[in-house]
Amino acid sequence: MQNVYIDFDGVLGVFDTSKSLEEVAAAGYSLTLPMIQNMCQAVNMLRLDPDLNKRYDVKLLSAIINDQAGDDKTEVLRREFDDDFADKAVFVRYGESKAPYAQDNILLDDFSHNLHEWESNGGIGIKVYNGINGNHGSWHGYAVQTTARPEVIYHTVKGILNEIHA
Template sequence: MLSQKKQRILDELSYEELFDAILCLEREQYVNAPIDVRRAIYQAWMDRDDIVGFLDYEVLNNIEYKLGIENKHWETSKDRLFVDMDGTLAEFKPCRTIETLYEKGYFSKLAPLENVVAAVQTHVEEQNFDVYILSAYLADSPYALQEKEEWLEEHLPEIDTKHWIFCPCGEDKSLYIPGGVSKRDYLLDDYTHNLLRWEKAGGKGIKLMNGINGKKGIWQGARVYAEREPETLAVDIKKTMNQDKLKLQRDGQGLRR
């Protein structure tokens, strides 16, 4: 517990002063402050009801590493990339009737989009960020979920099964993310509807252009192209994520001035 004098001083700090304290950019004395002071600063900052509170997510990593305060909102210090399957990792196969989707073997036999699969494998190996599978499945199909799992075991065994997330078709993918979606969560998907929902939840969308989508021009955000060589595609994905991170940092610095 803080003394009444320290607590009174803390209560009188503005949101911006608390923000600076958290970032340790201008008030380096906070770095060496006792743990109770640092925790109190953090709690006061999180409790402050302010219009720029959306910056909370941006500075969580700074809090964890620079102030030594355990942050319960994050399971990882890395950005997370969630990757769709149908039309993104696997080729979209047109079918004449919806009954075709319920046939045994439909999902397990989908051809992989080799360049995309290889690009994702590169990021799993380099561990630049945590890679997850996020795919919708036909909940009333006796084969769909099992066949999607078999497909991943064959084509992307590098991704741990703990990083597989499946949700029923038609549902909002963002609702199935452990801990919720944050500004450090990216979705690589070929379907604009999924991307718009994702961004509404607070994440960032990256549209995969697979040669048959993107004709309506609705999506105005980041995009990458499936026909590019794996190395180039992997760089494009990483560059998109890094550019967005730099933009967030610049926006945060602008608000602090």
């Protein structure tokens, strides 16, 4: 079984660039964030797809500033998805690499640095363009757009997974 890891900030939840680190670190911060509905719906379609279920486990992989932020994000997953998705969420600390999870696994992330690191460590990255990022043009791999309809995001990711698997 391979893992398809989904980033939180800028992928499932709107990333608010105006917030300070202090505000992000405050209890309850993630609970009030607007969600990126197209991505949330597409992730649910991927999670519940019977073909993909046999080969892939879809789970969150997110960086957090403190334990409270992890608890808050878990609560958001419980609210927006279900207990299963919330309970298997994986967290790393801010400044820590996601790369230890990369080997043979897939990562959907909005931050090219994470994706480059991921691919250097034996994984495959899928860049999520959310309208804020992508200004440096350093990513030339697989990609999806949060403005696309959920079905389009779902079919795009499924197509990528099938190509990788082939």
